[in-house]
Amino acid sequence: MPAIPVRAQEDIIRAGRRMDARGWVPATAGNISVRIEGPRIAITRSGGHKGFLDAFSVIEVDDQGNVITPQARPSAETLLHCQIYRLFPNAGAVLHGHSVAGTVLCITETAPSLRITGYEVQKAFEGQTTHETVLHLPLFHNDQDIARLARVIEPHLAGAALGYLIRGHGVYVWGPTMDVALARLEGLEFLLECELQRRRLMR
């Protein structure tokens, strides 16, 4: 079994520090992965704070969620990462974080998606070339049964070029590289924070 490449470990460790600096991985929340190649995926070990990862914190799974690293327990939501890698062959990195803005918006929004329009930062997402587009960010109900949650999400993923949100739980975004995934996460969190503040002012 070939070792996890150092570059994959470093991308994950760096992403965790960045997400921690923004307050998006409270307690032991959040998880982070990169595609090594084909079905080989490097992902954060279950538990532990994502702002203080080291090489040991990164383990390998295949794209069905089977653990390759001996005696390792992957993040609870590993199946959601695997699903993204299977459905998006160009996905090279997946990020799952928890922000206050995203959590609060999800809990108070009753529609099946968040409507986002009029923001220049929308252009951070693939295929978006103008602020005039209306983006619909899917919202799913939280479920501790991750396999069941994945089945609910699956039919909506094809159109989810931006990522998606799980109510009271957090956001999933991805990109061809870790840098792009991080930029999209940042763009999405910026939009969520703007939406939260806009709603407060417009109430």
Next chain:
Amino acid sequence: MPAIPVRAQEDIIRAGRRMDARGWVPATAGNISVRIEGPRIAITRSGGHKGFLDAFSVIEVDDQGNVITPQARPSAETLLHCQIYRLFPNAGAVLHGHSVAGTVLCITETAPSLRITGYEVQKAFEGQTTHETVLHLPLFHNDQDIARLARVIEPHLAGAALGYLIRGHGVYVWGPTMDVALARLEGLEFLLECELQRRRLMR
């Protein structure tokens, strides 16, 4: 008298820096302790900023609050730390911080506890395996007489797996290690911030 272990000093200094970076130890507020072993407790000295602690800032008390370090004055709320170590044999670290969200929620909430439900981050707390649980975080009235406050708190502590709040004052959390206590503090502060923002949006 054996010296305070370096590890205990370092855990406390590190926790203080982290809490300061998040704005949870304003002025000289907050206090931090670790159990050395059995009834031996290392705790922050009274006064001083918790973001700039050094080895001198950490003193020893026993689990009745008696000061062991010569000529030292422990934090005013030392008895609340001792109470937690006495009642929870597995408690290895106790954190007390002041956040804006916690302070404002406590002051505006008239019920005897804060009701928290629907958040994935609830799972940061012992025995919590789903966001569907309803957590009741006890709220106590502030009292400068710490011995009296401790007596009020005592009957409620057994069920307080998450920690508790003192109105206008701050939060207490604990864990078997400093890392776990810090993760719980972060999880709890995240939940308090979400609750504050949710209430503002739902009003």
Next chain:
Amino acid sequence: MPAIPVRAQEDIIRAGRRMDARGWVPATAGNISVRIEGPRIAITRSGGHKGFLDAFSVIEVDDQGNVITPQARPSAETLLHCQIYRLFPNAGAVLHGHSVAGTVLCITETAPSLRITGYEVQKAFEGQTTHETVLHLPLFHNDQDIARLARVIEPHLAGAALGYLIRGHGVYVWGPTMDVALARLEGLEFLLECELQRRRLMR
């Protein structure tokens, strides 16, 4: 062709880090330029995160927006920078950032300008000597056609001693040096944040 001076590169890199630390360059948003001399302008390359710039991220254009650096693609809004350098001979640095406060204020304000008065920090802007002045910060509708947007802005620029805002997009400020431009950006963002919070409290 003379190289871009190291000082110009360093000013831009430093400004990007500062803006990132404040959360004003989410995803790949924002752009930053300095005047090298006369019509020679150093500006950030298109794409990439402005918090992690290096010397390669800085390219040269002339004040009509023509690219001088071989095979380089400048920021989409390069023409808006060039316009400022042409109209203000003393402009030595131009900053464009996206803040949550600015974005939300612009989207919710229906007047053609933001009215700002009563703040001491207004004095951070040229020619302002008292908090009693009423400042009118121009608000323009966003447009992906930057040349057209520039033509709309042009007649309003002469009076725009403070900078201006593009709705849902962000703020433009400038100054004789990068330090002054950064101070004005910070002053302006402070005023926008105050206005946002004042409006929320006064509603």
Next chain:
Amino acid sequence: MPAIPVRAQEDIIRAGRRMDARGWVPATAGNISVRIEGPRIAITRSGGHKGFLDAFSVIEVDDQGNVITPQARPSAETLLHCQIYRLFPNAGAVLHGHSVAGTVLCITETAPSLRITGYEVQKAFEGQTTHETVLHLPLFHNDQDIARLARVIEPHLAGAALGYLIRGHGVYVWGPTMDVALARLEGLEFLLECELQRRRLMR
């Protein structure tokens, strides 16, 4: 003329960095001083960002505001610092910062003082031993004529154990040492932020 002690320079530089990290010295706002001894005062030079001070940024004035350092121009509000040193013989350091919370509260509060009660952090202020005290933080109207402003403030200073606020402008606090002054500033800003959020929730 004896030089300004290095300790005084370092205290001021350090305070500026700390205030900048919290966002309390936007643009070139804020000023910082320490008493060297008796009527000798070290204070920040006019202009410049308080987060990036160096030894040159610190100049000397006497307690009437006369400039001792050759060719130096002190901060515009130097007279307010001098007034505090004259009226409080134990004042060793004075801080003036601008926060969003303080600015917005001052602008929206019509009473001549801010009423603060019920907060444990009140104990950060001299002579305060309980959260049950009612503190009245004086609010003054801003005035670009600092000598006139000082005359308005003077009769209220004796009772101002906590510091005071100038509307739309910022806060003044002091203490026997820079560490104590910084702790009080942090405590006061925490209370102002809590008050702002409490008012928003209670409206």
